[in-house]
Amino acid sequence: MKVYKFLFVCCLYLGIIPADAKSEIRFLNEEATLMMEASEGSSSGIQQNKRKISGKVVDDATGEELIGVTIAAKGTQDGTITDVSGNFTISVSNGTILEISYVGYKKQVITIKDQQFLNLRMHSDNEMLDEVVVIGYGSMKKSDLTGAVISANIKDFEKSPNTNILQSLQGTVPGLNIGQVTAAGSSPSIQIRGKNTLSGSESVLIVLDGIIYNNSLSSINPNDIESIDVLKDASATAVYGAQAANGVLLITTKRGKTGGTKVDFSSSYTISSPTKNLRPMNRQEFLDFTKEFYYDKAYMGPDYTTPNPDFNLADYLPAPTMLDSSQPDGISAKDYSWWDEGTQTASVFENRLSVSGGSDAMSYLISFSNTEQQGYLINDDFSRNSIRVNLDVKPYKWLKMGVQSFASFVKQDGASPTSLSLIQQSPMIEPYDEEGKIVPYPFNTVATNPFMQSDVNDKERHNYFFANVYAEVQLPIKGLTYRFNYGNNYRIDEHHQSNEYGASMKGEAYKHHTTYYDWTFDNILNYSAVFGEHSIAATLLYGASERKESYTSASAKKFLRLSLGFDALESGTDQFVESNAWSEALLYQMARVNYKFKDRYLLTATVRRDGFSGFGENNKTAIFPSVALGWVMSEEEWFKIGWINNLKLRGGWGISGNQTSRYKSLSKTNVDPGYVFGDGGETENAQRVTTMGNGDLKWEKTAGINLGLDFSILNNRINGSLELYQTTTRDLLYDMTIPTITGFGSVSSNIGKIRNKGVEFIITSHNFTTRDFEWSTTFNISANRNKIITLFGKDADGDGKEDDLTSSNLFIGEPISAIYNYQIDGIWQLNDEIPTGYHPGNYRIVDTDGKEGITVDDRIILGKKDPAYRFGIMNKFRYKDLTFSFFINSVQGGKDGYMQANSGSLNRGDVNHRLYNRISEMGADYWSPSNPNATYARYSQAPTINPTRYQQRNFVRLQDITLGYNLPKNWTKSVGIENVNLYVTGKNLLTFTNWKGWDPEAGQDYNGRPVLKSFTFGLNVTL
Template sequence: MKTKTKQLLFFMMLLPVFIFGQNVVKGTVTEQSTSIPLPGVNVIIKGTTTGTTTDFDGNYQIAANNGDIIVFSYVGYATQELTYSGQSNLNVQLAEDAAQLDEVIVIGYGTTTRKDATGSVEAITAEGFTKGNIVTPENLINGRIAGVSVNTSGAPGSGSEIRIRGGASINASNDPLIIIDGLPIDNKGVTGSRGVLSSINPNDIDSFSVLKDASATAIYGSRASNGVIIIVTKKGKSKFSATYDTQYAFGEITNTVDVFSADAYRQLVASQPINGTTINENLLGNANTNWQNEIFRSTVSTQHNISMQGSLFKVLPARFTFGVVDQEGALKTSKFERRNLSLALNPTFFEDHLKVNLNVNFSFEDNRFGDAGQIGAAMRYDPTQPVFDSTSPFGGYYQHRNGNVVANGTTNPVASLLQRTNLGDANRLFGNLNFDYKFHFLPELKAVLNIGYDRTSSKGFNSTDPLQATTDPDILFKGTFNKNSQERTNELLDGYLNYNKNLDNIGLDFTAGYSYQRFTNEGVNGRNITDPLSVDDFYADPDVVLIGFFGRANVSLNDKYALTLTYRRDGTSRFSKDNQWGNFPAAAFAWSISEEDFMKDSNTFSSLKLRVGYGITGQQDIDQGGIFLNRYRGGIANSQFQFGNQVIQSLITSEINPDLKWEETTTLELGIDYGLFNNKVSGSLNLFQKNSTDLLFVAAVPDGANFSNSIIQNIGELQIQGAELSVNTDVIKNEDWKIDFNFNATLLDREVKELALGQDVRTGGISGGTGNNIQIHREGEAPNSFYVFKQLYDTDGRPIEGAYADLNGDNVINDNDRYVKENPGANAIFGFQSNVFYKNFDFAFNLRANLGNYVYNNVQSSRAQYELLLDNAVLGNIPTSVLDTGFQRTADVIISDIYVENASFLRMDNITLGYTFSDISKVLKSVRLWGGVQNVFVLTNYSGIDPELSGIDNEVYPRPRTVLVGANIKF
């Protein structure tokens, strides 16, 4: 007893030594680049359980002994370890860790990390964006993500065709669902605008997340069959900084269709009889005009962006941006102008328990549309005639004419462009207000409310000069003036609860919520101001309302195994009451093999994860919002009935399909995520199969069965199988050098598995003749396959005009001898990008390639025949390829397989070189000067202008080659 008493007294004597031997350390943790205080930073004495976190102002306090190592860690920042040596104040600055930031992935209604993701999700942040002449935001990821293709025309500010894994439908939409700061946007644009993304400033975007498989997309249910793209815009920060970006672009068309020069044309006309009759050479002129050169021009375009961020009233993090784009089109008169204003406010309240994000964006889009039909007219117009004619009554422009009206044949393409004013203005307001509240009494539980709004108002008018040439004497020298207007709105209300808790080795993450979204569309069409009898034609589409209930459960065990279960129940106003609800479940499992004991000591695999997922998503995006309703439309003005002295206009019943229901896509995926050699090499490999059933399809119905001969129905099944590979490497990474490569590859195989009654469906209308279709949907074949005759050749290898193989052996050449030859879809898609940094120099380039995509060359098939030299007593030019074929008549050759060409290509989209002057002064942080080239080269065997088409090449707006110079100035 005495011994124990002595031991207790001795311990009590030593206790003050332990107590007073420790010192209280205080300090503030801030962000290195901005000096903004960082709340929630973990501060721990290394090797102990003693620790704390920084408060809202970044302050911390902890007891430490001399020699203790204090560890400061925070998500997205490099961890710091400091040895305590008795100082009472210890302030710390944490630097952003790009590798850790890249780990955070935005998904539907939340975030995850690459390590914890169970679905096929890829994220690209600002550092990895494609560089160059980026006017619309989707081009920031062009060629960067496996399975994602972006095809943009040469028109200024033009929208793009975006496809994720080839889409999932045939007749319904194949566009992915695009979400901006939690607001799903409508893929349908308005008149007067270039596209739904053309009004968005790429400079405002912080990251893209692309959700590809059903286990990742099913949380969005009814619109997720074609994949989901989540766009996150840049947010405000507390410390003031400003950036000014400027860019100048100089464009030039480098490729046009080869047609005969004026001199060669004269020789051709003199030597080539049409149907045995020599052409009257008196129709030839004395000029030498290259009409394609006349309608195209060299372009100068500019972009300017100013962004400022800082703390309003010292407590409110904010970001403000202003951007201006002025882009000339290569086709004369075409132009795109855009002005953007955006504001982001990101305050927090109640000790960081309530986060509020307000994003407001205004865009003002002004367009002048050049008539792309004049590209084809320039190919055809007589090269021996001049652009101008002083005796012409049509504004001094030469025209083929018969007195005061235009003779048969095309009009002067230069005059047609310059004497038309086709303008469109689109003003857009969009944004969202997001509340994220972490409950005080249960911090593992948070409630999120998201309110979104998107309204686009447009107006436009299309006028022609009274002096514009016409073939109609009744409207000669009157001109035309048509106006239109449209307004689309998109209103969103989302709310959900999220519970996130770690229990020893078990991680739990549960989400459940509700979504309401409404789309409206109304406007005025086609009033002719110069016609006193014309009236405003008002229209208002039925409102489209989408309602969804959704839930997701993530459960992880020992950081090795993860299971995700997702369910969404969606309702749409597009279908009748019996069919308007759809159910979309999904499940995914991931196994982090590298966390197993037998892999932990591997010097090769730094990470290795196996994923498997299954899910069902939906499709309801069809043009007619109320096709299940009894609807009527007004008859033409002459369809009237007189009852006494009253005249009643007729009403016509519209087609109806009350049985229309959801198109559904079932996806099965197997994936592997890997990291090698301490993650110097990383990426993923995915194998997937998508089966879309109950396809929404416009198909024929028996006569008398409905109020139309074709109607939207649920028929058929489409299957898409594919594989994706992505490889990211850090080749060199040291103080002076940083070299990285990104490579991705996608293999796709599409097949129509079923159509109604097994019948073929013709599609793909073409120019040259009446009612010709060049494509077909057929069971066992890829959708939109080309359906052609097999061309026969003579002993010299030249095609024999109108001679085709009798494939069915009945000694008659007819439609039964047509066969399927290839399809527009590429079998393989590749992307390759590299960034090289040496001290203050930076260099980047981007390559893309498609293999196995075919194009039907309608430019050649409808124009490269000798009979077209004379068109109703007017001379017309033709492509020089006629010398290779010798074809005389368009009708005899237009369905020949000779015009289905392999359009595989390798394209260098851009190349840039820059130099950064850093630490210039206390005010001026850095100046980066750079230059580059856009659309550097294309390697292809395709004979047309652009091999990157959607199947049929007819009057393509060419992409110019553009030289770029720019500067980025940071304050």
């Protein structure tokens, strides 16, 4: 028994057995009985009414005693946990409500009457396995999945200041790669399991409430979204056939639930600033920077560190506007911050209201949200008002129908100056003259004032309308249903602008109007039945879709007056009009069968046929099959490993496609000036054929295999999954350059083969679970490698050199993102033996081929832009009504991955290199004799070859942190409020990286745009 005691204590310490934080653990005699002291506030009278009762807790299915089960008296701090034999003792009075809880089992509630002994049998809680996952044209229990499908964790990020739902997915799903955003209302990049194409579509397929959604996700209120399921492998994505090679996101919005009316209101305010506190050089820094440019004149040799008393800096400033003869040194005394003028405190203010409820006959959800976002650059504003109505009705037992709909109205009025243009302006020049008018050309060069970009009348609106109307009929055959989805998606874009500085200061204005519309009509037959130990679910789909867009533009230049702006284009001297339109159509059929035997043997088989108008006349259709198997080993009778609750093996193979743009298979023409008839005659336009048609153009096809392992152990305390996959994409879409003697410049073709392979792992651990305290951890990691196998027939295992497309950076046997350039080994110094054609301050290029001199043959594969691996860690804590969580996100490049150009070399002979300002941190990192270990090259003479410098973007980021508090229920219910939650969140608060620039994840160097860190204060109220 001593051994049991020792193991029991270890388990308690490690959290494998839950214990209340206020428990006092005592071992009595040979039994390890744990008792909770009575709460300090208990009165003596109440204590006298209490009596001791005992009991035993066992597993309902196996009869095994359960150790560490929490037995707590509701509304008090009285409680205990079971010992090594499942026994417990507790002091209670009649009427006490006992709550019995244990990780991996369903919670029980018992009211004490006159019992002396309690025999408690706990039932396993398979809620995790019974969770319903959306799989495309249907849903199924997670326990029955055979493909690589994962539900994203969006609940833990709903309090973050994410105006786009994709921001809530950053780093949380292995294999799903979401980029950063640097502008208000923008959508981040998205990729699933690497790059599968050279020039085909790289877009992940978005499916909203069962309908393919082709508009921006910034149109959707993130608070309206119930779940996001990610289809990653080919066996899962094949149900979407020709559009699914890059993976699928299935977004499901919230609906009303049976019960009384529920009102939710939330409000939050966010303030933001750059993750790095960078600024351009001030006046003195710019002067010192210019002086270092002329180190050979400002200082005396041989080491050029002794100041030259005869050096006059004013003689070397690159623009006369930087000079002022009234000053002793002849240099302007101004020290103006263009950066401060062009930036602002970023913020987000959001208010959301929803009303939901329902009965057996009808359920509803109506929501409204308003988002006002102000970006870091002036006029970088985003405003969104959205309203959603989701309605489900069941007028008869055999009929269910409804609609999921929303309208979103986005305003992005105003134009911002670019961050680079603000950085480059000299601090010794001001943007406005004495009368407060803009100085158009501050340098007296063609470089314009950046505030000419923002001092405009700009109106930009995007109106989105979406509705999916459905009806589901239970047919006379048991288990057979028919459902139709009719989805409509409509968008109106308007961008109007007038600019008095345009057309060389003569004024210009335009009106752009775009309308987009698509419809989808799906007919779906579903059949499900159970025959003894066999169960089957089958789906048949027949559907069609059409997409259309129309664009009209009117513009004018050279205005005498722009007082009416873009509303009087006829006032311009030069007037222009432009219009275009396109349409495309798809037709598809799909059949899927899910079969299960004895709840342990699983089969999913799918075949889909797609037709697309954009492909060549000889390849309008293609077929995409898939098959997947699953084996729930833990359900086998011979499986006797007690600490493993669930163990499932999965394997799948399938083919999905990637469609080309709509007119790739056709010959294309350009219209441009072509003829002049007679001397002084007018120029007439000509149409020229530029690309050759290809009637054999077809889909890229991605075939993939996926092996998966799902597990749950230690009474479901730890669960996770492991995925191994390999995909091969054939018939890559690529525009081949052809000899102009043919009369064409290029032709769209199918060439080559790309392979992706990788591994993904996610695990969740419930470290502590008691009545008052919970702590859980989720960790995920993923790695992907891609490689070009063939381009024009040569295999990667062969020679293949003749097939490399060096000009396009495509190499057989290398990643698509391979970096082919010169290797840099520092910077040439004054006393180095510098080869001919190179000078101090130039980058030092490594002679890799061993031949004399640096030539193009010295270029090598330096690495790749893709990362080696990504990982994320989420920790969540709850103590009574207080919650705390933090999420760490990281991307790592390994030896030679996750690289990007970050060059920044400067040549004194280029006047713009001397003219423009720079970020001060960068300016201090350029080479000079006094700064020999600098990062960036700066020189008085240009080298024969000036290479590009690359740097790894590795980072570890504290991406999200949230502290929340639920007001006590007895407070809120006394005023008729169900729940009040107060919270504060932080986003991107800490970033650990060696990247030189604004942000590594966004790939922004010093000339880019900052990523923002944020603090949010919010309130959620439920009535």
